[in-house]
Amino acid sequence: MALFDVSGYKSHSELRGQIIGTGVGHFIDRPNQQFSVPVGVDPSGFLKSCSREGGVSIDLNHGTTTLAFTFRHGVIVAVDSRASAGSYIASKEANKVIEINPYLLGTMSGSAADCQYWERLLAKECRLYKLRNKQRISVSAASKLLCNMMLGYRGMGLSMGSMIVGWDNKGPGLYYVDDNATRLSGRMFSTGCGSSYAYGVIDSGYREDMTVEEAYELGRRGITHATHRDAYSGGVVNLYHMQEDGWIKVCKEDVSELIHRYRKGMF
């Protein structure tokens, strides 16, 4: 209010910031915060103490393999579908790709709850952007929004590794965003605990001028080989192709059948 400025009145949040100091970087009063966090709480420390063996342990749903790469004819996105809680397989058909709009996809790896919540929130912001500006949001803006959400809760124990994939008027876009608010634009990313295996496969098989079928095959192989070696990945391969006029879902194939195709001599 105008009177506040004139009289030098300081709001409660400003006073608290002055007294307590910036601390661990809790941006408590940033305008877009979804949850207000009480002062003095350290969620990531609490979570660390909970994964002690022999005590009460809270195992978050971790473990996955996702990959995405751009090539001449667009962007390929491939994810597995196993959701694990410690050594328990919670679901073999988890959906790790969120379809934000016909031109934007988001992948999820890390804590399933965190990914689902924040990416649905991102989808809401993208829809609001389109209503306000009469134009679809660009891929760089969408990934920036997600990255800024992560920045607000940095250090508080969120776990999310996501790739934002889309096609806007600047062409195909691929961004990697994670819970540290890292945001990278690139041509090939893989996330999750099976990512090292997937990188090996797609790095060796990648050519910029691949045909569409070759690219599908490469994406499938990346996930299949990763699920073969990584205990926390498995289920089916969900394969998407981001084209100029939107994404299409290419296939959904069980990795236990795919691995037989790719490793003929092994079994």
Place this chain on the structure above:
Amino acid sequence: MSIYDRAITVFSPDGHLFQVEYAQEAVKKGSTAVGIRGKDIVVLGVEKKSVAKLQEERTVRKICALDEHVCMAFAGLTADARIVINRARVECQSHRLTVEDPVTVEYITRHIATLKQRYTQSNGRRPFGISALIVGFDYDGTPRLYQTDPSGTYHAWKANAIGRSAKTVREFLEKNYTDEAIATDNEAIKLAIKALLEVVQSGGKNIDLAVIRRNQPLKLLESKEIETLVAEIEKEKEDEVEKKKQKKST
């Protein structure tokens, strides 16, 4: 006057917000500004208020850049304009930071208009006493001209004028804004000058002009260039008169 112009938040019985209307009166007292949207150029012209003898002329600027590709001219209270321009400049950079794209002219106009509307609906505040003409190019290359007023509404225009004698200038523009009149950049600039000359006394010395061409930053024309253009316009007028005389005599 009436009891309904005390507090801004009160409607009068016949549905008026008097403070907003008085703000619009304040705008009508400001010096004229005209904006023209051409094909590859947008032009802003303002009437320069005569400065006192000891005053530095260059500190009185009514055309301001909001970003590299957007600029605005205003009519009304200069101090209010300074605040609005400052907020708009910050928003342009903030938009570049979060969306990684320059603002569209419509977006920044909407932001300014929303800011103005907020001040018509809070207690203890009065509306901004300025109307603004905002011109620029969107990043897809389309030229745009928008006008905002103290109530917080905004509209897109092909050509418009605000401030003192805005009505006269607008009528001139309605008659003379044709596709041929804005066919080239130079013609569009001359149209702006012609429109201002209708209401400005003592010709080119009291006109300030700014242009933005597609993919180029804002350019303020020097007084020499304006004088040249004014001389061209005068000559064209004389030629017209001559032609008419000859037609009559034959």
